[in-house]
Amino acid sequence: MDEKTQVATALQTALPDMSIEDIKNKLERPKTNKNGDYAFPTFFLAKELHKAPQMIAGELIEKIDQTGFEKVVAAGPYINFFLDKANVGAGILKEILADPEHYGNLDLGHQANVTIDMSSPNIAKPMSMGHLRSTVIGNAIANIMKKVNYNPIKIDHLGDWGTQFGKLMAAYEMWGDEEAVKADPINTLQKYYVKINTEADEHPEYAEAGREWFRKLEDGDEEAVRLWKWFRAESLKRFMKVYDMLDVQFDSYNGEAFYNDKMDEILQLLNDKHLLQKSRGAGIVDLSKYDLNPAMVQKSDGSTLYMTRDLATALFRKRMYGFEQSLYVVGAEQSYYFQQLKATLATMGFTWSKQIHHIPFGLMTLNGKKMSTRKGNVVQLEEVLDESIKLARQQIAEKNPDLANADQVAQEVGVGAIVFHDLKNERTNSINFKLEDAVKFEGETGPYVQYAHARAESLLRKAGNPDLAGADLKLNDEESWNIIKLLGQYQETIKRAAVKYDPSLIGKYALSLAKAFNQYYAHTRILVDDDQKLARLALVQAVSDVLKSALALLGVKAPDEM
Structure with missing residues (x-):
């Protein structure tokens, strides 16, 4: 029996109508040892018993089983418990030394699966300090969940699809040097990406070239697919070097591209449930009952969006892993988006949307400055x-x-x-x-x-x-x-x-x-x-x-x- 349970059990002899858990939730830890190791406040009982808290504390202490404590005293409205230091301490030390590896273990999870979406760098870009937070917070949460007997499934949802790849291919077509890319893939590709973005204002045709290349990629054009696979493979090699340094491993590297063939089902489900509405030609889902803006799942030209892909991702992961919790370790600026994602899944009738949790984190600046890959001021x-x-x-x-x-x-x-x-x-x-x-x-x-x-x-x-x-x-x-x-x-x-x-x-x-x-x-x-x-x-x-x-x-x- 741990010390908190010992204190609660002793109190229950005087408060038989309260459960052990309710008593434990009321217990406080005094700031100094002179007020004991645990304190039980009696304020909440004053209304029910029609007595002053000090009087209640004085009466309760007469009924408490004080066996196994150094002393138990009433101090104003509190009952202070002083543990038997020598015996309690010896018990704690003995428990740790007997099995240090498992000390602190709990069974909250009963081996249930928890998917953790974390890190998720973009292909053909270096892993910046901005990726550190998602990676290490996600990894630590996975370790903690394992310690309380969940089965964490770490997923590196790579940013390996989207119009930025079209831009990169357009840049490579204009300025690319195959040998330079082979010698230093990430930094060279990063230079091309920054260059095309920097010069796009003066050359609007660059943006069109990027869109055209992405259309080719979506249509399965041989050269576009070859470049995409090459950029992805080289990026993963570099990412793995960083993950090895951090000693972080993943169970899945399925990124955005993996879900390309899984979005039609989402659109079909929305149609079948009469949830897909038209607004200025785009497909939306009404979320007004959640006090949220509509979720756009289809552009007016019929193409899909991040929301469509993330709905497909959530459904795939539920089917694949049967998760009890699905965690997304993503920056706090995406909080509203995740509210929309959960609400859309709930609207579709997926009650397990309640098991999805956004784990937000604050921004990291470097020496007071915000980092941006697009502008090139990124610290690797x-x-x-x-x-x-x-x-x-x-x-x-x-x-x-x-x-x-x-x-x-x-x-x-x-x-x-x-x-x-x-x-x-x-x-x-x-x-x-x-x-x-x-x-x-x-x-x-x-x-x-x-x-x-x-x-x-x-x-x-x-x-x-x-x-x-x-x-x-x-x-x-x-x-x-x-x-x-x-x-x-x-x-x-x-x-x-x-x-x-x-x-x-x-x-x-x-x-x-x-x-x-x-x-x-x-x-x-x-x-x-x-x-x-x-x-x-x-x-x-x-x-x-x-x-x-x-x-x-x-x-x-x-x-x-x-």
Whole structure:
């Protein structure tokens, strides 16, 4: 039984009409240890019992089963519970050491499928810093969902179709150099794309040429298809290099092109249900009952749109995976669009539209400036990762010049710094990215948390990695308890992160645990030989294990030495 359940069970002896879950939902955590470990407010009972909250607290405490607590006291309108620190702490440490890999696991999902639409870069364009957020937030959510026993299915819905490919083919026809593309595909194609967009105002015929090439592609023209396949294959190679650096894998790379032959069914279904209305020649679906603008699913010339494709995508994924949840990790600026998508599916009679969730995130700026592929002011993610690894390597050389596997650690620290810098922030907040801030070994950074883990491992090596099985794990001091309380909150933090789709809760938890451990390390003689040495080392081992687990949920490695 976890501590929160223990407190709720004790309270239920005095409040038999309340369920354990209702009581747990009312419990609060006091800001300081002097007010106990859990507090139960009685304000909500005042109206029902016609008594002052202070009086209710005083009466309830007489009925509470206080077995297993250090003490339970009434403090004004609150009932404060002080846990039996030594026994509770020993139980938490024992649980972690027995199975560190599965500590914090929950069964919220019962192995149900969750599709996660994430990353989704556009073919023939470099992966920019703008793609970082969707990629790492989606990956962390997948890890968290797996930890609570869902089966995450990560989908890289590649932007591999659309009029921009027509523009690119037109540009290649005018200025293309096959050898230059083969030597550096993404950057060369990017130059062509920027050039045709930059000069389109002076040369309106460029836009027409782009439309013509896209028509050829849609009609299956041999040369257009050849170029498209070539651009796609070369782009995927480059994307895979970045994904390998981030240690992100996908279960599907089906992009927009995959759904070309699946949109007719959507239009047919809309027609059959008499939902497809005409407005100025275009096909729309009325969403007024949802207080939304109509969803346009067909242009006046009969061609389809993103909405048509996304309706087909949602239906295919439901049939293919039978998902219980379908998550779209896409920027906050698309929130209204996803409301329309869900409403259109609901209008079509698909009740599972309620299982679709847009996971929005804020804009990332670089040194205060917005990035744009079309205008050419884009910062490539691969370059930022390389630079971060280089900065990490420099700091490692200064702090630990004799580190055996310095290059591998620099890779793990440099990449981890970029990932953690994003994920420690609430995803809906905008981020202004500064590389130097992310790679610092001090402050609220990934390297700071990694260093706390490495410090714990170093202590265990100095102690000779003792066998802790069967040791007396009871600790009574305040700083030990501060850490143990945090360790005991890991599962609850994971649960909230899963329910809210918010990896920042894990990031903030890891920072809190690292700070508490560093404080403990500074004030406690951990390796001194006394009767609590093994208990202190068990605490160090538990911190190391949980920090490693939390970082792994975020997609960040935890080196044993730095």
